[in-house]
Amino acid sequence: MNLLIVGSVAIDTVETPLGKVENALGGSATYASIAASYFAAPGIVGVVGGDFSRKHINLLKRKGVDLEGLKIDRNGKTFHWSGYYEGDMNQAFTRKTHLNVFEKFNPIIPKSYRKAPYILLGNIHPALQLEALAQVKKPRLVLCDTMNFWIASEPKLLEKVFRRADIICINDGEAYQFCKTASLPYAAKRLLAFGPKYIIIKKGIHGALLFGKNSFFSLPSIPLMKVKDPTGAGDSFAGGIIGYLACARKLDENTFRRGLVAGTVMASYCVEDFSCRKTSRLKKTEINKRAALLKKYTHVPSFKLS
Amino acid sequence: MNLLIVGSVAIDTVETPLGKVENALGGSATYASIAASYFAAPGIVGVVGGDFSRKHINLLKRKGVDLEGLKIDRNGKTFHWSGYYEGDMNQAFTRKTHLNVFEKFNPIIPKSYRKAPYILLGNIHPALQLEALAQVKKPRLVLCDTMNFWIASEPKLLEKVFRRADIICINDGEAYQFCKTASLPYAAKRLLAFGPKYIIIKKGIHGALLFGKNSFFSLPSIPLMKVKDPTGAGDSFAGGIIGYLACARKLDENTFRRGLVAGTVMASYCVEDFSCRKTSRLKKTEINKRAALLKKYTHVPSFKLS
Numbered sequence: 147m148n149l150l151i152v153g154s155v156a157i158d159t160v161e162t163p164l165g166k167v168e169n170a171l172g173g174s175a176t177y178a179s180i181a182a183s184y185f186a187a188p189g190i191v192g193v194v195g196g197d198f199s200r201k202h203i204n205l206l207k208r209k210g211v212d213l214e215g216l217k218i219d220r221n222g223k224t225f226h227w228s229g230y231y232e233g234d235m236n237q238a239f240t241r242k243t244h245l246n247v248f249e250k251f252n253p254i255i256p257k258s259y260r261k262a263p264y265i266l267l268g269n270i271h272p273a274l275q276l277e278a279l280a281q282v283k284k285p286r287l288v289l290c291d292t293m294n295f296w297i298a299s300e301p302k303l304l305e306k307v308f309r310r311a312d313i314i315c316i317n318d319g320e321a322y323q324f325c326k327t328a329s330l331p332y333a334a335k336r337l338l339a340f341g342p343k344y345i346i347i348k349k350g351i352h353g354a355l356l357f358g359k360n361s362f363f364s365l366p367s368i369p370l371m372k373v374k375d376p377t378g379a380g381d382s383f384a385g386g387i388i389g390y391l392a393c394a395r396k397l398d399e400n401t402f403r404r405g406l407v408a409g410t411v412m413a414s415y416c417v418e419d420f421s422c423r424k425t426s427r428l429k430k431t432e433i434n435k436r437a438a439l440l441k442k443y444t445h446v447p448s449f450k451l452s
Numbered sequence: 453m454n455l456l457i458v459g460s461v462a463i464d465t466v467e468t469p470l471g472k473v474e475n476a477l478g479g480s481a482t483y484a485s486i487a488a489s490y491f492a493a494p495g496i497v498g499v500v501g502g503d504f505s506r507k508h509i510n511l512l513k514r515k516g517v518d519l520e521g522l523k524i525d526r527n528g529k530t531f532h533w534s535g536y537y538e539g540d541m542n543q544a545f546t547r548k549t550h551l552n553v554f555e556k557f558n559p560i561i562p563k564s565y566r567k568a569p570y571i572l573l574g575n576i577h578p579a580l581q582l583e584a585l586a587q588v589k590k591p592r593l594v595l596c597d598t599m600n601f602w603i604a605s606e607p608k609l610l611e612k613v614f615r616r617a618d619i620i621c622i623n624d625g626e627a628y629q630f631c632k633t634a635s636l637p638y639a640a641k642r643l644l645a646f647g648p649k650y651i652i653i654k655k656g657i658h659g660a661l662l663f664g665k666n667s668f669f670s671l672p673s674i675p676l677m678k679v680k681d682p683t684g685a686g687d688s689f690a691g692g693i694i695g696y697l698a699c700a701r702k703l704d705e706n707t708f709r710r711g712l713v714a715g716t717v718m719a720s721y722c723v724e725d726f727s728c729r730k731t732s733r734l735k736k737t738e739i740n741k742r743a744a745l746l747k748k749y750t751h752v753p754s755f756k757l758s
Contacts, residue, residue, distance in 0.1 A: 234628075331675040353672075363750075366661075369668060430757045433757050450740055451739050
């Protein structure tokens, strides 16, 4: 266990123009840990209810995800999200959210996790993100994810999380919202001022940007003819990134760029099927293949006007 | 003269959150020819009125733009667009459109232009684009631009233009609209079926995509702290591309990629000031500098999971 992932473990019912799944494995910690499992040894801190299926547990175990930190509350039910997507599937519409046992979730970090050098704070209440951080020994790297809901309701607490993060992962709309600006470079500059080494701006099908204090990297998404279900793409992206970083020998600019490659590849496989169906069954060669595609798709030949 | 550019020459009044210009030089052929002038020898086919200022003529001449094809209708007034942008300036709002002499514009290609090997069909009525093509000797390469208005009102005529183009330049929203799909790779596939060698999808601040039959290239835009006026960005982009292609020795995949680099650089300078102020005063070193930035910003390090 070298990567602590704090977040939700859920049961999802999802409908898209290309199909439907009921009671499928979901949640930010689930998607992230499965994506990270190809690179690192993740352990989850989360909570599920007595209804959480044995086969979900087995899938996570099979992927090498440590479950000591996954609390099973036999008296409650697992967090259940039901939603749908339309058209370009750019937006998730919620039908039902039953927080169930997740409503009173309080991250308790098992002793064996407290020295984990890498931490992914999934998208949960920033107070819980801070609570998780308070329980661990000084980690090497903390990546925090968030969402518009916390930006609107808890900006001050979120700022505290940002001050303790090494990487902030946020989407473009959220960056505009938090920084009250219409310029991404300006938003990144403001977020960097909180102290993180890098800001990652997620832009969905438009790819992702990596802003450092003196560096900039832009990576497109993999063009896909068919997207079946975008649920979990952002979590798979974050999991791929931190997973890759956790297995890298050094943390230089190229390593962070490779982290984005890993995240982008995992997100691209994630959306090609429902739930974690595809990301849980990948071969290393498939990951390498898409990473090579990204290199090919972005190659800028030398240019000199004389 | 090795590059024929057909399009509008206009007078613009533009207001953005960062300022305002009145009666400034504008129009698709203007922006495109100025951008192309750094690479090729463009000539314009368009029309202006008797009010068209001498200083605008002089600016175009100074940039080496051939004006034999620019008709000056002394009895009329120049096409005048007045508009404004707000917030992230993603959308232009029109206050006034006075077509004036442009209303009865009929492209007449001067004899000296008819053998031009490269042609840019700016965003005008597709019937006029076809009329221009009917007057020229078989060119080496035709790039056509268009807009949502023609897609909605003249889809059949536009399809005829697409069938005669080597490159279609279209923005993402227009591609969705024309192809009735929510998938860009699918839209590109449909457009390629009309026969062009390449489809270029413009995505504004998210950059541009180049789809070939068996190739794909994604290029981001240059991140800018300040955008003063987005007017003409798309035309400068198209002008930079075709200008670069017109000066290239061969037309292989890397040449087309470099074309996108040239277009992206010209668009990035265009939006940093009003009208053609910045694109008309560039040094070659400035163009090379931003081309080098694009290479640096997109470098994907090798990635191999073993």
